[in-house]
Amino acid sequence: MVLAMHVNEAPAPDLDAPRRSRGRPRKSADERDDGNRRQELLRVAAHLFRTQGFDATSTRDIAAAAGMRSGSPFYHFESKEALLAAVMLEGMERALQRQADAMAQAAADAQPQSLSARDCLRVLVRNHFDVLVGPESDFIPVMLYEWRSLSTSERSAVKALKDRYETVWVPVLDALHASGELSGDVRLARLLIFGALNWTAQWYRPNQRASLDALTDTALQLFLKDKA
């Protein structure tokens, strides 16, 4: 039998003090929003999951980073796993939106000519780098590297978004294969290309040697041949 008498948790650091010192807290635009604390939890959870890993991050870490007490994240999320799933879904939805925007913008800029397959791939690769290692890029690396920790019941929903994201690349790569600019089995080539790109989350550090534009150039040079 286990008898455990727990002392009080450490007294709360006076997190609200700076706000209180300005008098009664005004409800500013983003504090009024009900979803605000939920969004903040997603943001700090994504950051901690990315930097420390899902298992190494406690729900207490997340609560503290969001300025809450230890039990409060469970008011917004059923479980730690549900929070992980929400991070991944939020990340994929943003990535899909960004990808669609980038393609639409590039198509608009190219008018009246249409984009070449090579130009399309350049846009997709450049946007992928933004999503992976650009600003506010914690969500997608969490999805890529913490997949194992996602409960099996939530995997299909995340996978559906992932498949939609990758499907956009397929006709582009097919066209490049048809023109002789991409050699070899297209399915395997696609998996290898995603690997090369996704792995940058492991080593790329912003403001270091290579810019994301330069990295995009190198990637295209590496993967593509000159048009036959």
Place this chain on the structure above:
Amino acid sequence: MVLAMHVNEAPAPDLDAPRRSRGRPRKSADERDDGNRRQELLRVAAHLFRTQGFDATSTRDIAAAAGMRSGSPFYHFESKEALLAAVMLEGMERALQRQADAMAQAAADAQPQSLSARDCLRVLVRNHFDVLVGPESDFIPVMLYEWRSLSTSERSAVKALKDRYETVWVPVLDALHASGELSGDVRLARLLIFGALNWTAQWYRPNQRASLDALTDTALQLFLKDKA
């Protein structure tokens, strides 16, 4: 104050029974070796770390998989982190040995001509796939994907071996760049290439569609141009 009275752990499953039923345990060649249990711990730890992740694997899981009681791994390893470091070091030493053997074998087979840079890369890539996703390939994926969990004091030793492994590739890629078979910044290209290869640990399943030979062909086709 915490008072905790723990009941006995679950009674030991009679792990030695099959061996005992043959009478007094004979010390066979590998049971006699003092390092045998240590090697077995490394093997099962590598497998569990790979499939579940370091944080999600308890030292009790490891002990059970090796047929020991919960405290016994600490007779062989100072800490769970030391066990992780040992898995990574063992994996890198084996990978270096295999890489050297593969290059020596290829050079011997090619006599009296010397190997082309392209042939060298093929040997390196093929061997890398073996190390990553071939039989007994748990060690290197653990090194690649659990780096975060490695204590900072042990990182430099693992990194030294990793650098030695990658250094072998540098002159090969330089030669391919000089001949026009590899385009773009060589350092960035090398990082992208390792990414493409290392990511296969995420999706490749043996005995499935593509063999490692076919995957090697596709990789070379993807990365290399025809000789100018």
Place this chain on the structure above:
DNA sequence: CCTACCGATCGGTAGG
């Protein structure tokens, strides 16, 4: 290498 255990921490919850 096993037995028996410790102190710490974790995810999660009832009630307000």
Place this chain on the structure above:
DNA sequence: CCTACCGATCGGTAGG
């Protein structure tokens, strides 16, 4: 969203 807490599990250890 906080307070106060539970039951479980974890890494690790003393002594044999």
